Amino acid sequence: MNITNAQRAEVLTQALPYIQEYRNKTVVIKYGGNAMISEELKDAVIGDIILLSLIGIKVVLVHGGGPEINELLQKTGKKTEFIDGLRVTDKETAEAVQMVLAGKINKNLVNQIENKGGKAVGLCGIDAHMIKAEKLDDVHGYVGKITGINTELIEDLIAKDYIPVISTIGCDNDNNTYNINADTVAAYIAGALKAESLINMTDIPGLLRDKDDPTTLIKRLFVSDAPELMHEGIISGGMIPKVKCCTESIRMGVKKVFIIDGRIPHAILIEMLTDEGIGTMFVE
Secondary structure, three states: OOOOHHHHHHHHHHHHHHHHHHOOOEEEEEEOOHHHHOHHHHHHHHHHHHHHHHOOOEEEEEEOOHHHHHHHHHHOOOOOOEEOOEEOEOHHHHHHHHHHHHHHHHHHHHHHHHHOOOOEEEEEOOHHHOEEEEEOOOOOEOEEEEEEEOOHHHHHHHHOOOEEEEEOEEEOOOOOEEEOOHHHHHHHHHHHHOOOEEEEEEOOOOOEOOOOOHHHEOOEEEHHHHHHHHHHOOOOOOHHHHHHHHHHHHHOOOOEEEEEEOOOOOHHHHHHHOOOOOOEEEEO
16 A cells, blocks of 8 residues: 555654553563464564564563464374363473474564564563463363463563563473463463553454454453353353453453454554554453
């Protein structure tokens, strides 16, 4: 799309109030799904994150990597099983998850941010015991339930204008590592940092009154209304844990939480720096 210099100036002018609102504040972005698989979308996401950082917004990037974990397990002949939307994780699978998330995906993201002019440091929850965890239950194996978040290392990095890129591996004091749902980790980290906002990038437009009709997008939702929508079945299936993470992070002190469609290029900027926004916003 070709736009004139005057139109560019108008776009920047309209974004100014939002830039002022977010400047020097922390935003946690949870990144995964199709936006991570498509190179074009990945490029747009990385560009958005660097732009936010350059205009003085402190960005923390939390990422998953389910498709790449599936790919490695398939290559090694390991069967993948999900119960209640969570990957059943034995010791062998936990090691594979750590390799893919903390190794391959994390370092690739850091490399891409640096190559586009950003400053990034890759971390996982084991570093500085940032994400302490224990077994969620006996059914899921080494799937973690978060018991504590240590934000000291994250805060040190964002104070020096680095973008922390965090993979969702937790640990305990007995040398066990845990696979933890990325939505959950993002919510807890945002809550512990008392972030201005948490942005969840998903593969859907947001929360829909009719899951088959994108025009029924709920643009703004008070967390107190969420239980009623679950009762009505409007929030169901895989959206239930996502919405619970959103409402939990609000209760932990995050001011605004968004679910946005990561398949749309520059969805982060559209949500944060325009009047219309793009997804569902959760507020107290």
